[in-house]
Amino acid sequence: MTLYVFDNDTKGVSTCTGTCAGIWPAYVTSTVPTNLPTGVTTAAGPTGSMQFVYKGRPLYYYSGDQVPGDMTGDGINGTWHVAKP
Numbered sequence: 195m196t197l198y199v200f201d202n203d204t205k206g207v208s209t210c211t212g213t214c215a216g217i218w219p220a221y222v223t224s225t226v227p228t229n230l231p232t233g234v235t236t237a238a239g240p241t242g243s244m245q246f247v248y249k250g251r252p253l254y255y256y257s258g259d260q261v262p263g264d265m266t267g268d269g270i271n272g273t274w275h276v277a278k279p
Contacts, residue, residue, distance in 0.1 A: 196265045197221055199251040201273040208239055208252040218267070218274070221246045221253040233279075248277050 198218065202209050210218050222243040226236050237252070239245030246253045256267030256274070268276045 195255050195262055196259055196267070197246075197248075197253045197277045198256055198267050198274050199248070199277050200254060201275070203252050206237055206247055206250045206252065208245060210252075210254065215241075217257050218254040219257065221255060251277070253277055 200208075200210055200218065208220060210220070220239050220241075220243070222239055222241075222245050223236060224243065226244055230236075233249045235247050236244040237247045239252070254274075256270075258264075258266045265276055267274050
């Protein structure tokens with residue numbers, strides 16, 4: 195599924211909580227994986243889980259995307275964007 199970044203996040207910290215997190219679920223993991231692609235790390239997410247971060251920006255899914263390849267969240271409110279290399 196498409197991954198997104200949120201312009202309102204600051205210094206690599208997720209600010210998407212509550213209702214926002216229901217619409218934009220964080221891309222998380224329960225364990226820190228090894229051999230991550232260049233630029234990808236993990237950081238503590240708002241719920242205490244480990245959220246994937248790309249070039250310092252937390253990553254999210256969009257609940258409106260239904261199938262792989264959908265990018266319907268791109269540009270919403272002018273603050274959500276597809277994560278790009």
